[in-house]
Amino acid sequence: GGGDQPAASAPAGTAGAAGGLIAIITPSHDNPFFKAEADAAKAKAESLGYQTSVASHDDDPNKQSELIDAAISRQAKAIILDNAGADASIGPVRKAAEGGVPVFLIDREINATGIAKAQIVSNNSQGAQLVAQSFTEAMKTKGNYVELVGKESDTNASVRSKGFADVISQYPDMKAVAKESANWDQQEAFTKMETIIQKSRDIQGVIAGNDTMALGAVAALKAAGLLDKVTVVGFDGSPDAIAAIKAGEMHATALQPAALGATSAVEQADQFIKTGKTGKEEKQSIDCELVTADNADEFGVFARK
């Protein structure tokens, strides 16, 4: 929609008592996923006649809490938050709630209910299982595989890892030859993958906690001339990954509909601001979609075209 108009010229009062500030806080925009998320929320909010302030907490819980403070003291109408840690974020979110600013969580949940108005998270565990399923099928349910885990101190890393395990553990012939953390980082995934290959070239699959790491692994496998023999799957559904899938370098990824979550969070915020309720229960999970060569063309930037 025509949500690109600057905050100042936002059509005031499109919906009665609208207007006011909506704070959008996400992890660093140097990851396209969060950028897409933030852009979608911003566009939606402005189209509904709100001012927006977009900021990134770079996964530093303290910075996040500072940003929330700022939003409170600026009497924001609502906060759209992709948080910096399931436990580390509880305090700040409660603080906001007590400060009279409703918080709407997207993408990542927190380990507490009743303090955020909504927790709209893409179902990581479901997505992980989706990917793992297609991963095992592609590997004919047997063979050696490597798992690249995200930052150990990030809940999504463990949730996804667990989701993978739930599926793969059903197949006794699938062996994990290595499980390394690459901190969500491409270069680190590349280096670690190369080293792991040195340990054993007998690898049929790589399952990564996000697409950045998956692409790092792809580069390493390509260099080692193993790519065609190895099935690589990732998570997020980033444009780069989808391109790689089209190119046949990656097998699959789970696309989290970032835009969808963000926009519906803003809609519910708008609802709440006007009516005092969201009309939905707190925990809402948006299922991830499996992206493979078959349906890759149907997807754009973290959303169906």
Added chain:
Amino acid sequence: MTAPTAGPVLRACEVTKVYGGTHALKGVDFPVTPGRVTALFGENGAGKSTLMKILAGIEQPTTGHVELDGRPVRLQSSRHAADQGIAIIHQELSLCPNLSVQDNLFLAREVRTGFGAVDRKAQRRATQAVLDRLEEHADPDGLVGDLRLGQQQVVEIARALLQEARVLIMDEPTSALTAPEVEVLFRVIRELTAAGVAVVYISHHLDEALDIADDVVVLRDGLLVATARAGEVDIRWIVEQMVGRDQDTLFPDREPVLGEEALTVRDLTVADPAVPDRLAVDGLSLTVRAGEIVGVYGLMGAGRTELLEALAGRLRPVSGRVLLAGTPLDGPGIRERIERGVVLVPEDRQRDGLVQTMSVGQNLSLAALGTFVRGLFVSQPREHAAVARAITDVTVKTSGATAAIGSLSGGNQQKVVIGKALLTGPRVLLLDEPSRGVDVGAKADIFELMAAQARHGLAVLFTTSDAEEALHIPDRLLVLARGALVGEFRRGELTREELMRVSDGGIQAGFPAGHQDGAG
């Protein structure tokens, strides 16, 4: 005043130089004549080095200018001056210890091969040649940092020679050299002047300087006070011009009242911190009584600084015992020794004496700070009172205790360092070259101060590189050579000539440099 005959190649015209609060030069007009050796005399702090630095482009005159071949020039840098054919041997060594001898000699003047690489062979040959010319046996590829101070000074000389300059400035080139080494240098200088090179020669060894000089110029407190032909003057005249007053007023006669033995040192041996496999102090013994002023004379590198630093607790002796009024002083570090009454006024006040970032008052009170503490904090009234007293006692000329230390003249800075030491209420006062870089007035004050402290029963042990001081100030003079005691004399027992000879460690000319018959 006689003017030099041939037209000067280089000339300082009405040059003044101001450092912070110090007026190092006050309108000096100084000509340098080709083919002649101009000896520049002056006490510590007279402004000799400053004048030379200006002629060599290292410092810019505050007012006035420099003329080369009669035309005014602005020498922006030492390099620029060097390109004009002006070479200088710096008073304080300026070599890179982490580079080899040849690298130092050719630094920024490297000989290059066709590919623009450094031509080590050529450099080594040239280095060997110039070292041979100076009869120095150092290895062209050895690290300068491993050389004896004297050898380092020869390297410094060699570098200047390599530049084949028209004007060669030598600021204290022999301060660490032994008589034979000096002989060699003089031979070289004569060769140079014969070839028409203009030489400026500065040395605290007056007779040595007078030997080599053709013209004599005397500076005092930044003013040019006299010029003459070397043939027409004698040392006595030079000293009068330098001091500008009757010797006796500068060196007051005193009758010491000697008390108990305050400081006793038995075969003290100290390794040179800079060059560990060299002993700076080698099995030295001495005593100083309360109320006595003992002087230590020696060439640079003789080990005086190490001796005093060992006594003050900065250097750990390798062996030997130190007794304070009979009780052993081994073990404890600087802090404890200060508390027990042994305090050092260091040689280099910029490096070891003053904290440039602190005020005059804070510098004065630093060493005695503990005594002003009441409860948790430093009691301001007590500190201020003490500081005020110190400022008047040591007669520091300053705008006040809060003035920046950098705003003081060299002499007054030195007085602050002494005042700091005295505030600790010492029983033994160690001073390393207290008169270095200090003007005549301040110098007299400092000697008077030392005398006064001695009268109050302090034991005073000080070092000097100045023969006049060595001969007149101390009640007893110890002469050091290469860390060993080579002579001990009462005041008046000794002439300058004897002093010079002794201080080489009793070397008969002809012996290879640096050897000694452990005399003493």
Added chain:
Amino acid sequence: MTATATTAPPEQAAARARRLSLLNVAFELRAFIALAVLIVIFGVLSDSFLTVPNLITMTKHVAINAVIALGMLLVILKGGIDLSVGSIVGLSGVVAGELLGGLHVGGVIAYPPVWVVIVLCVTVGMAVGGVNGLLVTRFNVAPFIATLGMLYVARGAAMLISDGATYPNLGGNPSLGNTGFGLLGSGRPLGLPTSIWIMIVLAAVVVLLLAKSPFGRWLYATGGNERAADLSGVPIRRVKTLVYVISGACAAVAGLIIASELTSAAPQAGETYELNAIAAVVIGGAALSGGRGTVRGTLVGAFVIGFLADGLVILGVSTFWQILIKGAVIILAVMLDQGQQRFKRRGAAAAAVAASKEHH
């Protein structure tokens, strides 16, 4: 005559002293001016910037960096640097989390009261600082390297203790008598957040320490000229070790504040905080070479960095620009400083010449 020439007569010297002190003020104002400019700009551009609640909030954010920076100031005054503070922040939080979660002694689980937890965390910080000091003074490892090593060691330790996990709800449990940890972060004695009070008190203590105690004088002396300080009987080793210990303690306190505000402790907390602290100290006019620097300057520096960050967020400036601007501000501040220093020197020299003129 010549005597008067070598040193200016009192009245002129006094005049010069006055001029210098004036310049000094101007020179410290530099940081203030930067801060003022920031406040004005942001105040004009956003009406929500200059509100009391926002100012309090921003000050609260500043407090954390300021607390670390005050410790860093001491280290820098000594002529050193402490890269390990960021990791100490994380470590202290983790230790707090571990302790509040209960200690397994023998079979039973003991829940230490909050004050004990705080004391222990600060002690841990001091211990790490102590190691830094030991490496620097005894094994004369360069401060940069020693604290760089400890940066990794302390972070690794924090990760290992917590196994990379975050400690949730540190609120404590009334039945266990270990509640009250939250107050550190969320308490508001006299209407101001605790962290601000901590900053104020700490600043006051450090001011006293530097201005009145012998230690302060020793510290300035050691930083200004270590050799001279040593020869004057200053216990330089003790001074040097102590500053690292204090710096460690400050970092630990900051870690506690953060953990308490979030009522949870993450092992990766505090990454790159050392850089912000150093920046604050330097913007405040301290010299990395040591001996020069003030508490006032450091606080102003911390405010500059903090207000800049928050202000840019309020204006909705992109994070990318924020990074770039931060760098530019650091460089500019120090360039200004240098410029002023040079100007100062020239002024002094000029005065001296003038003085000399009158005598010839």
Added chain:
Amino acid sequence: MTATATTAPPEQAAARARRLSLLNVAFELRAFIALAVLIVIFGVLSDSFLTVPNLITMTKHVAINAVIALGMLLVILKGGIDLSVGSIVGLSGVVAGELLGGLHVGGVIAYPPVWVVIVLCVTVGMAVGGVNGLLVTRFNVAPFIATLGMLYVARGAAMLISDGATYPNLGGNPSLGNTGFGLLGSGRPLGLPTSIWIMIVLAAVVVLLLAKSPFGRWLYATGGNERAADLSGVPIRRVKTLVYVISGACAAVAGLIIASELTSAAPQAGETYELNAIAAVVIGGAALSGGRGTVRGTLVGAFVIGFLADGLVILGVSTFWQILIKGAVIILAVMLDQGQQRFKRRGAAAAAVAASKEHH
């Protein structure tokens, strides 16, 4: 005859020279020993460690850090430090990505050939280094601060240019004639990865520069005794500026290698690489005070860090332990260094005493 103790006739001087050079070797062996120990340990614990392909891979990983470290070595030899290299790595990758994506000149899009891209990226790196040099020499900002500021500025620039996004498939397009960028990372001339060749060539160049060129002498002189170097007419400002420019260029090359290996460029690439580079140089026995350090040592240092990291991965040691161990190794290496220095001095002193004793 105390002669031996005080002055040295040729043959003795030679002897001392030999002794010192021996000690020097031992002292560099230190780093080698550390490396050997690592190799043995890992070799024993894992049979896949000491295989040729694995050694090649690990060397490839080392190469990136080594390339940066060689630039850093020059800066440290001068007595400075360069914190901006990590950001330059990111920036150079981004610039490469932007250029390979095509330049919009007027209406049309121009696709510069790969060699142009490479040249431009290196130029950008040199430019950033040039700014560092300018700040240090002209505005005498402390190197730590100047490069800290540029760390932020360069990173911010990288983020802004790329708008935080990663540049995918830099493989290029035959039709556009800008292919071949991948070779930098994946090419294997003579069986060795390009990056290793780059490291070897660069190391050779730096060795020549330091050992044979006047610039090398000037650099050691400036680091050893800046005043003396200045008085001898060494253009210290040019020397200082140049080292930062070279360091920037090296970082840019590293950035290109990474981008080419991944055939994609991320703006946040290279974060904290500066620390690894500094660690390598220091473990290699260089002194942060300047004037002391060698290419050999630096390479060994880079290998120690690289092999340590990869070895721990092969052993499957947790990332947390990896962090902690890295810190410990850095500290240990430098402590060893210091220890050796002191030992050296004590030994020498003892010898001197002995010498003088037998003559009394």
